[in-house]
Amino acid sequence: MEAESVWLGLSRPTVLKLAKSVSAITFVVWAVMVINRMFLGGNGMYELLRPEGGLMAAAILVLTILTVVMWSIYLSDFKGTIEIEQDGVFDKVSLVLSRLAMLSVIAIEVVMLYEVISRYVFNAPTLWANELSLWIASVLFLLAGVYAMQQRSHIRIYIIYDMFPRWAKKTADTVSVLLIMIFTFCLVWGGYNEALLKFSRMEKYGTAWNPPIPATVKPLILILIILVTFQAISNLIADWNKDDSHSPEDEIDQTEIENIRKTLES
Amino acid sequence: MFDVGTISLILLISMFVLLAIGMPLGFASAFLAVMTLVMKFGPDLLFSNFGRGPLAVLGQAVYRQMTNYVLISVPLFIFMAALLERSGIARDMYSSLNVWLNRTRGGIAIVTSVMAVIMAAMSGIIGGEVVLLGLIALPQMLRLGYNQNLAIGTICASGSLGTMIPPSIVLIMYGLVTETSIKALFTASFLPGFMLATFFIIYIIVTTQLDPSKAPLPETDPNDPKGLDKALMFLGFLGRFGMWITGTLLVRVLFFTVTGQNTVTEGVDPIPLGMASDIMPIVVAFVICGVAAFGIAGRARTAKGWEMGKGLIAPTVVIGVVLGSIYGGITGITEAAGMGVIAVFVIGLIRREMTFEIVWDSVMRTLKSTGTIIWVTIGAAALAAAYTLVGGPNYVANLIVGTELPTMGVILIMMLIFLVMGMFMDWIGIVLLVMPVFLPIVLKLPVAELGWFGSLDPKYVGVWFGVVFCMNMQVSFLSPPFGPAAFYLKSVAPDHISLTDIFRGFFPFIGLQLLALGVLLAWPPIITIFLV
Numbered sequence A: 001m002e003a004e005s006v007w008l009g010l011s012r013p014t015v016l017k018l019a020k021s022v023s024a025i026t027f028v029v030w031a032v033m034v035i036n037r038m039f040l041g042g043n044g045m046y047e048l049l050r051p052e053g054g055l056m057a058a059a060i061l062v063l064t065i066l067t068v069v070m071w072s073i074y075l076s077d078f079k080g081t082i083e084i085e086q087d088g089v090f091d092k093v094s095l096v097l098s099r100l101a102m103l104s105v106i107a108i109e110v111v112m113l114y115e116v117i118s119r120y121v122f123n124a125p126t127l128w129a130n131e132l133s134l135w136i137a138s139v140l141f142l143l144a145g146v147y148a149m150q151q152r153s154h155i156r157i158y159i160i161y162d163m164f165p166r167w168a169k170k171t172a173d174t175v176s177v178l179l180i181m182i183f184t185f186c187l188v189w190g191g192y193n194e195a196l197l198k199f200s201r202m203e204k205y206g207t208a209w210n211p212p213i214p215a216t217v218k219p220l221i222l223i224l225i226i227l228v229t230f231q232a233i234s235n236l237i238a239d240w241n242k243d244d245s246h247s248p249e250d251e252i253d254q255t256e257i258e259n260i261r262k263t264l265e266s
Numbered sequence B: 001m002f003d004v005g006t007i008s009l010i011l012l013i014s015m016f017v018l019l020a021i022g023m024p025l026g027f028a029s030a031f032l033a034v035m036t037l038v039m040k041f042g043p044d045l046l047f048s049n050f051g052r053g054p055l056a057v058l059g060q061a062v063y064r065q066m067t068n069y070v071l072i073s074v075p076l077f078i079f080m081a082a083l084l085e086r087s088g089i090a091r092d093m094y095s096s097l098n099v100w101l102n103r104t105r106g107g108i109a110i111v112t113s114v115m116a117v118i119m120a121a122m123s124g125i126i127g128g129e130v131v132l133l134g135l136i137a138l139p140q141m142l143r144l145g146y147n148q149n150l151a152i153g154t155i156c157a158s159g160s161l162g163t164m165i166p167p168s169i170v171l172i173m174y175g176l177v178t179e180t181s182i183k184a185l186f187t188a189s190f191l192p193g194f195m196l197a198t199f200f201i202i203y204i205i206v207t208t209q210l211d212p213s214k215a216p217l218p219e220t221d222p223n224d225p226k227g228l229d230k231a232l233m234f235l236g237f238l239g240r241f242g243m244w245i246t247g248t249l250l251v252r253v254l255f256f257t258v259t260g261q262n263t264v265t266e267g268v269d270p271i272p273l274g275m276a277s278d279i280m281p282i283v284v285a286f287v288i289c290g291v292a293a294f295g296i297a298g299r300a301r302t303a304k305g306w307e308m309g310k311g312l313i314a315p316t317v318v319i320g321v322v323l324g325s326i327y328g329g330i331t332g333i334t335e336a337a338g339m340g341v342i343a344v345f346v347i348g349l350i351r352r353e354m355t356f357e358i359v360w361d362s363v364m365r366t367l368k369s370t371g372t373i374i375w376v377t378i379g380a381a382a383l384a385a386a387y388t389l390v391g392g393p394n395y396v397a398n399l400i401v402g403t404e405l406p407t408m409g410v411i412l413i414m415m416l417i418f419l420v421m422g423m424f425m426d427w428i429g430i431v432l433l434v435m436p437v438f439l440p441i442v443l444k445l446p447v448a449e450l451g452w453f454g455s456l457d458p459k460y461v462g463v464w465f466g467v468v469f470c471m472n473m474q475v476s477f478l479s480p481p482f483g484p485a486a487f488y489l490k491s492v493a494p495d496h497i498s499l500t501d502i503f504r505g506f507f508p509f510i511g512l513q514l515l516a517l518g519v520l521l522a523w524p525p526i527i528t529i530f531l532v
Helices: A009-040 A051-075 A091-120 A129-150 A166-201 A213-238 A254-265 B004-020 B025-047 B056-066 B069-085 B089-101 B107-122 B128-144 B148-163 B169-178 B182-210 B227-259 B276-296 B299-327 B333-350 B356-389 B392-402 B407-424 B427-433 B435-444 B458-478 B484-492 B499-522 B524-528
Strands: none
Touching (some): A009 A051, A051 A091, A091 A129, A091 A213, A091 B069, A091 B333, A091 B356, A254 B069, A254 B089, A254 B128, A254 B484, B025 B056, B025 B356, B025 B427, B056 B356, B069 B089, B069 B107, B069 B128, B069 B333, B089 B107, B089 B128, B107 B148, B128 B148, B128 B484, B148 B169, B148 B182, B148 B458, B148 B484, B148 B499, B169 B182, B169 B356, B169 B435, B182 B458, B182 B499, B182 B524, B227 B299, B276 B299, B299 B333, B356 B392, B407 B427, B407 B435, B407 B458, B407 B499, B427 B435, B427 B458, B435 B458, B458 B484, B458 B499, B484 B499, B499 B524
8 A cells, every 4th residue: 555655755654644533533423422322312414514513512513624625635646647747836625625525435335334224214304404404415516527627637628739830729728728728717706705694694595404505616616727727827837838639539438348357347 | 799690600600610620519519608608798798896796607607517416426326337337247147148049040139129228127228238249148149140230239229328318428418418218218218229229120030031051050959948948937037036026015014014115095195015915916926937937947957047046136126126116106216326336346345356446446437528518518508508698599499490491300300419419429418409409399299199099198208209319319329420339339349340340230230220310200109108
């Protein structure tokens, strides 16, 4: 498991230790809440987002977020086999965010499993599972966008582009990034007030559990699209002197095929 | 500032230009959304006030997509397919299917098609399927001396069925864009999907019967059971498998009865196969299966048949979980996808194949594909919102309807546009960008004139068009010069098979796909047979 470090270097063990200890604390606090809930009728998921949850709820929220972030930092130090080399100035941020998104895919699975079991086996549907998965998913989609930008995995049409000489390609790339910047600028221009308003009012989703989805997701859209724009600029700089020729065969993931082959032979 | 017609024309031209200079599709559409608003309202109105104004529709459009519950099913289906690829389920399924059909002419090609249908019913994306079939079946067919074009065409055409047979990611995105019921789309696409698969199989049988040299039979294995014996073994396998299924259903219904979840209540839908009145039929089915397995086939044959056929069990369980969740009225599409992931994961655990590495790798792959799709979704959502705000779709619809072209003429032109776009563009771009313009036109056309036989219920026109679109996209997976199936197969085929060879093998199958499309167009009610 001692894979090459992407960016943490010698501090990787420290980060791992930190991640583990934060998880341990979070786990204990969660356990206390669950026991409280089961035997003493204390706070549940409903109170978690409400002032009446008190210190305990706040601690849980902060600790959970901290745990996930710590693990994301740790995991971003390992390069996935399907990932391209990171060399842009902004790539580290995107990689940490991508690990956060990857953990959230698993989190959605866990939440859904919990809901299905409690609804169909124990006949006790939860109030919060659907909204929680929606909340996590909306963040996941935005983070996936940043990741796709960092990995340059966009749907593009290369037929004409590849006929361009090198300087024209560079011009075209610059124009693309400029147009992305214009879009981001206009998106922020039009959405700033609404996002700020919803955030300052902590606007809720209007359901039973009532998570503050509009209050968090609306500002996040603006923030993450700004990050994507940074990533686009960083890509432009990093790829400036790279030779790029494309063929539809690039879309094929050789690692994936190698993995499938191995599975079939075992 | 400008009128709708000018804006539409400028948008169309700018889209071509931006795509030509290699701008990612999602960002090109996002930028064009801004341009649309500028052309409509003029910069003065847009930028007079920081933080408000018509530009707000962009953020709102993006927000609507981000908080769409059904969209969650997309990453989950991708995740499931990624896990499925790395488990040995497909390999075992192939050997189990092959056992029953290895004495039939063209058997491996038929097995490939059948296996593709089963895999299509498990997952909703293509790519992995073509690779899997290419790795498993292609070497076998080439070794036996099958006609190369037949082998290639069978693998790629069948491997593309993933999006035609539910669950299908193409239909999910279509349902999201057009606000059509995804469940109805799935039900409607069942029959056309199977029809297409049947066309493939009939084609294989007919060509191999006409020219047996295209599909030589393997050497006879003296240990291989023959004729009646094999049929009885298969019966025994079916019986034993049926006992497991009915047994599980029996336990389930008894559980519901004991816990009182299935009491008949007014206004609450009955649980499918879960009411107290269902106990008797289930018991009868259980007994029939038992008689078939142990009475007719006999214990020894059943045991042997079970050994030969058990590779079919895991796929059946996965299909049961995914489609059962959707059609059993248990959960929505999103939960069905979630449960599908769990089912594949648990089966992988039981088979001792799942490792942390495989899961992590699959999540990474999921995220990458999701990110790609999400950008197109965001960009197209913004563009569609801006274009609708300026009245674009309505304008185009009236323009087309006003030309007094015959109804089927309009539809055929659309088919041509889909097919040509499919040669150069991913399906996701087409569904997100073109559908918001095309569907309103189709909905405005007189329903009675759609198709040449039978008439379609007006409320299913959207569903019908979705299935038609899906069939078009089947062609786009194979059509040169960029048919993705060809490139997937090329990456696993022996070196002497060139890309040209591969595309050459596709032609009869593209013909079959167009034939199926023709049936759909000529006889629209085909989709409503299972829709009630």
